[in-house]
Amino acid sequence: MRIDVLTIFPDFFTSPLRTSLLGRAIALERVHINIHDLRTWTHDTHRTVDAPPYGGGAGMLMRPEPFFEAADELWPAQRPRTLVMTPRGRPFDQAFAEELVQEPHLAFLCGRYEGIDERVHLHLATDEVAVGNAVLGGGEVAAALMIEAITRLIPGVMGNEHSGIEESFSDGLVEHPQYTRPATYRGWSVPSVLTSGDHGAIAAWRYRQAVARTRLVRPDLLRRDND
Numbered sequence: 001m002r003i004d005v006l007t008i009f010p011d012f013f014t015s016p017l018r019t020s021l022l023g024r025a026i027a028l029e030r031v032h033i034n035i036h037d038l039r040t041w042t043h044d045t046h047r048t049v050d051a052p053p054y055g056g057g058a059g060m061l062m063r064p065e066p067f068f069e070a071a072d073e074l075w076p077a078q079r080p081r082t083l084v085m086t087p088r089g090r091p092f093d094q095a096f097a098e099e100l101v102q103e104p105h106l107a108f109l110c111g112r113y114e115g116i117d118e119r120v121h122l123h124l125a126t127d128e129v130a131v132g133n134a135v136l137g138g139g140e141v142a143a144a145l146m147i148e149a150i151t152r153l154i155p156g157v158m159g160n161e162h163s164g165i166e167e168s169f170s171d172g173l174v175e176h177p178q179y180t181r182p183a184t185y186r187g188w189s190v191p192s193v194l195t196s197g198d199h200g201a202i203a204a205w206r207y208r209q210a211v212a213r214t215r216l217v218r219p220d221l222l223r224r225d226n227d
């Protein structure tokens with residue numbers, strides 16, 4: 001998979017891309033990620049990327065030209081699946097991540113200020129994506145989140161040929177509680193079923209716990225009309 005990111009803060013991505021899972025995916029060449037500084041595609045001495053909104057209003061918007069000129073240079077033939085992060089977009093969830101991991105080429109357009117000129121949304125982006133129900137200062141954190149969620153699904157990245165089975169079993173539920181050593185810590189003991197060796201009883205306990213916790217913290221996941 002190839003991923004291109006257009007941003008005025010390329011440095012933001014250096015640490016997440018070097019770290020942990022993503023660093024491993026890159027080292028294994030399962031994914032090629034290119035971070036591009038949008039100011040590369042400016043022509044004035046101040047390398048301006050923003051301008052005030054037509055019609056008035058607070059703040060500044062990202063101008064369209066750097067995005068389109070970057071696209072013409074980087075993707076002259078085949079345009080990638082091009083995602084623009086915005087609070088008005090389609091909510092990003094696991095099903096969306098699983099859809100996007102099928103793509104050979106993704107592009108992330110990161111806006112700052114009050115957003116991006118509508119012509120970028122209309123004529124360059126293929127998808128508007130919302131990450132969470134909070135407004136961020138820009139698209140960079142949202143893009144990093146999506147890149148992590150997508151790349152961990154690339155076969156061979158997580159060593160997840162096994163964990164796919166577990167995910168389908170508890171599909172649509174929050175996770176059951178998990179415990180590791182020591183068996184007793186500060187007087188708090190691990191539930192005895194988990195040390196019983198009875199794998200049927202363990203599976204049943206985990207399922208009951210997952211359903212109960214889902215009902216408590218994410219009742220929306222148990223409704224049948226939500227996807």
Ligand code: JA8
Binds near residue numbers: 086112136
């Ligand atoms: C924002 Br400005 C800006 C750009 C993209 C996003 S995605 C999100 N939740 N907030 C804000």
